[in-house]
Amino acid sequence: MGSLDGLFMDSAQLKDVLIKADAPSSLLLDKHADYIAAYGSKKDDYEYTLSEYLRMSGIYWGLTVMDLMGQLHRMSRQEIVDFIKACQHECGGVSASIGHDPHLLYTLSAVQILCLYDSMEAIDVDKVVEYVKGLQQEDGSFAGDKWGEIDTRFSFCAVATLALLGKMDSINVDKAVEFVLSCMNFDGGFGCRPGSESHAGQIYCCTGFLSLTGQLHQLNADLLGWWLCERQLPSGGLNGRPEKLPDVCYSWWVLASLKIIGRIHWIDKAKLRRFILACQDEETGGFADRPGDMVDPFHTLFGIAGLSLLGDKQIKAVNPVLCMPEDILQRVGLQPDLLS
Amino acid sequence: MKESCVFIIIVNQPTHVSTSVCFYRKELMQCGVLNPEKDLYLGKLSLTKFPKSPETWIHRYVLSSQFVTLCDQLARIIYEEMKVCCDAACRYPSNYNAWSHRIWVLRHMAKGNIKVFHDELSSMRPWVSMHVSDHSGFHYRQFLLKELITELSQSPTNGDLSGAEAVSEKQQLIFSTVLQLFYREAELCSDLIQSFPGHETLWSHRRHVFYLWHQWKQHHCSSTDGDDTGDPAGPTGGSQEQSVNSQRHAGVPMEVDRGFLADPHDNKRLRRGALPSCPLTLETEHVFISSILDSCCNSEQRSFALAYRKWLDLVIGVQS
Numbered sequence: 001m002g003s004l005d006g007l008f009m010d011s012a013q014l015k016d017v018l019i020k021a022d023a024p025s026s027l028l029l030d031k032h033a034d035y036i037a038a039y040g041s042k043k044d045d046y047e048y049t050l051s052e053y054l055r056m057s058g059i060y061w062g063l064t065v066m067d068l069m070g071q072l073h074r075m076s077r078q079e080i081v082d083f084i085k086a087c088q089h090e091c092g093g094v095s096a097s098i099g100h101d102p103h104l105l106y107t108l109s110a111v112q113i114l115c116l117y118d119s120m121e122a123i124d125v126d127k128v129v130e131y132v133k134g135l136q137q138e139d140g141s142f143a144g145d146k147w148g149e150i151d152t153r154f155s156f157c158a159v160a161t162l163a164l165l166g167k168m169d170s171i172n173v174d175k176a177v178e179f180v181l182s183c184m185n186f187d188g189g190f191g192c193r194p195g196s197e198s199h200a201g202q203i204y205c206c207t208g209f210l211s212l213t214g215q216l217h218q219l220n221a222d223l224l225g226w227w228l229c230e231r232q233l234p235s236g237g238l239n240g241r242p243e244k245l246p247d248v249c250y251s252w253w254v255l256a257s258l259k260i261i262g263r264i265h266w267i268d269k270a271k272l273r274r275f276i277l278a279c280q281d282e283e284t285g286g287f288a289d290r291p292g293d294m295v296d297p298f299h300t301l302f303g304i305a306g307l308s309l310l311g312d313k314q315i316k317a318v319n320p321v322l323c324m325p326e327d328i329l330q331r332v333g334l335q336p337d338l339l340s
Numbered sequence: 341m342k343e344s345c346v347f348i349i350i351v352n353q354p355t356h357v358s359t360s361v362c363f364y365r366k367e368l369m370q371c372g373v374l375n376p377e378k379d380l381y382l383g384k385l386s387l388t389k390f391p392k393s394p395e396t397w398i399h400r401y402v403l404s405s406q407f408v409t410l411c412d413q414l415a416r417i418i419y420e421e422m423k424v425c426c427d428a429a430c431r432y433p434s435n436y437n438a439w440s441h442r443i444w445v446l447r448h449m450a451k452g453n454i455k456v457f458h459d460e461l462s463s464m465r466p467w468v469s470m471h472v473s474d475h476s477g478f479h480y481r482q483f484l485l486k487e488l489i490t491e492l493s494q495s496p497t498n499g500d501l502s503g504a505e506a507v508s509e510k511q512q513l514i515f516s517t518v519l520q521l522f523y524r525e526a527e528l529c530s531d532l533i534q535s536f537p538g539h540e541t542l543w544s545h546r547r548h549v550f551y552l553w554h555q556w557k558q559h560h561c562s563s564t565d566g567d568d569t570g571d572p573a574g575p576t577g578g579s580q581e582q583s584v585n586s587q588r589h590a591g592v593p594m595e596v597d598r599g600f601l602a603d604p605h606d607n608k609r610l611r612r613g614a615l616p617s618c619p620l621t622l623e624t625e626h627v628f629i630s631s632i633l634d635s636c637c638n639s640e641q642r643s644f645a646l647a648y649r650k651w652l653d654l655v656i657g658v659q660s
Contacts, residue, residue: 243473
């Protein structure tokens with residue numbers, strides 16, 4: 001981190017980046033499609049191997065961004081569907097890769113991928129529902145897996161998975177809502193557990209959760225909107241908490257949250273767009289967390305998805321709750337609530 | 341065999357049999373076969389009939405000592421966890437997971453332990469002073485403060501048999517302890533804001549502290565209808581009650597700030613005249629903001645000060 005392309009300001013002053021004059025300023029869609037299409041073709045690539053523990057999510061990021069760019073046909077559908085089949089365990093949960101343990105995170109990613117491909121029959125849906133249901137705790141929270149880590153991210157994963165399968169009623173929704181609301185802080189934001197610090201990523205998960213469960217009215221939209229738009233820095237980029245550096249993935253977590261609560265106009269869109277575009281790598285394609293850093297599929301998805309939310313016409317419309325193309329969700333018949 | 345032991349303990353003939361039985365049960369407890377709590381209960385029953393019984397008291401002493409050991413163990417675990425979290429926090433700025441875990445440990449292992457929360461608040465003072473950008477570190481202070489004032493405010497005075505005077509004394513002590521906590525926190529915050537201009541974390545901390553104080557005052561000074569809400573989670577869900585343009589608090593700063601004086605049930609406090617002034621009033625906050633704006637040339641500091649003023653106006657809902 002800290003290449004000259006994204007100079008950091010004096011840390012005694014504001015934590016932010018300076019966008020160089022020659023930073024990319026137009027959208028390089030073709031380069032990004034080529035980057036994702038080629039990603040993972042060299043299976044013995046070091047970084048690719050190291051990220052095996054999250055492979056299912058990596059595939060979801062790659063496929064979603066390709067579909068948003070109208071390039072899904074370039075990906076290996078059958079190979080991926082077979083891979084997912086091989087990753088569903090007896091308990092119903094899905095793991096990140098073959099031989100890894102099942103987890104809610106990768107169960108959601110798998111369901112999202114199968115939704116994109118309209119191939120839900122590839123896995124045992126009833127078992128998935130059973131797995132998700134089994135992870136709900138007495139206080140309404142959800143564990144990520146059998147080891148029991150509790151986090152509001154998992155509340156989101158649970159309801160998102162079930163919403164895509166049309167099986168939300170298999171859990172105790174009221175209790176789940178009660179738990180998430182217990183994680184609301186005075187600033188309108190949410191943390192990972194009751195009493196935890198507000199964090200943009202957790203806020204996205206909780207607002208998404210409340211949207212899917214029809215409980216957005218429980219939010220203080222003005223207060224939360226204010227906290228969220230205070231994430232915007234002079235560079236135009238967004239951070240996740242006060243005094244953190246901007247990161248393109250927060251262009252998603254923050255922006256999507258603002259969209260859900262009907263306050264997206266509170267952000268300076270032009271400045272944010274400029275920041276996101278500056279995070280592109282003109283040579284390799286793809287987006288990095290901030291200008292000049294190494295690109296990866298995760299930031300590529302959220303950069304493109306962020307631009308879509310900002311209204312870029314070259315990109316398909318993205319759903320702010322599920323981070324999936326809107327037309328896919330229309331096919332499934334899922335239209336989560338948004339505040340106006 | 342275990343059931344016949346129970347009979348012997350309750351009957352408690354002071355014979356070598358009952359002594360041997362207690363010894364036998366202690367052995368079983370050491371092996372983890374028996375739970376000491378049951379014997380404590382049996383002992384309690386036995387003492388209703390034989391209140392002096394030395395065997396019963398000795399047995400009780402041995403059982404209770406085990407809990408002291410457990411307490412020591414718990415204290416050690418808490419200390420260890422605090423240390424691990426602190427080390428991790430030092431290695432990575434604003435380490436969300438480390439601080440989140442630290443909060444979880446205290447919430448679950450030190451619930452209601454005022455001393456632990458107080459000690460943590462003290463020991464964190466120099467740390468945050470050297471890490472003024474660490475939002476998680478300051479959030480931890482907000483958590484400690486909230487737990488402390490919640491715990492203090494829940495100190496039972498209902499059904500206290502020592503009389504109205506003593507209850508009032510107790511309440512006064514609680515009020516002044518809470519006031520002192522807020523005074524010190526406000527002072528720390530002001531010092532750091534002035535010493536380290538342009539740090540959003542410090543201004544964010546100020547908002548939190550002000551809000552905590554504001555909520556606490558509302559809850560403990562204006563509830564004169566005898567309704568014991570006993571709701572420590574009030575501030576947690578408080579944001580739901582505060583809409584940005586809420587009229588609930590509009591134009592009533594003095595009433596809220598005179599909360600202590602407004603309590604009609606406790607004239608003795610008035611007469612004593614020992615009422616402390618409030619550490620954080622809207623007036624003092626606006627004065628503080630003005631002083632910062634007048635004296636600083638750091639543009640970030642200015643914009644944070646202005647944002648704080650806007651927050652006070654809109655969220656606390658009072659005209660400046």
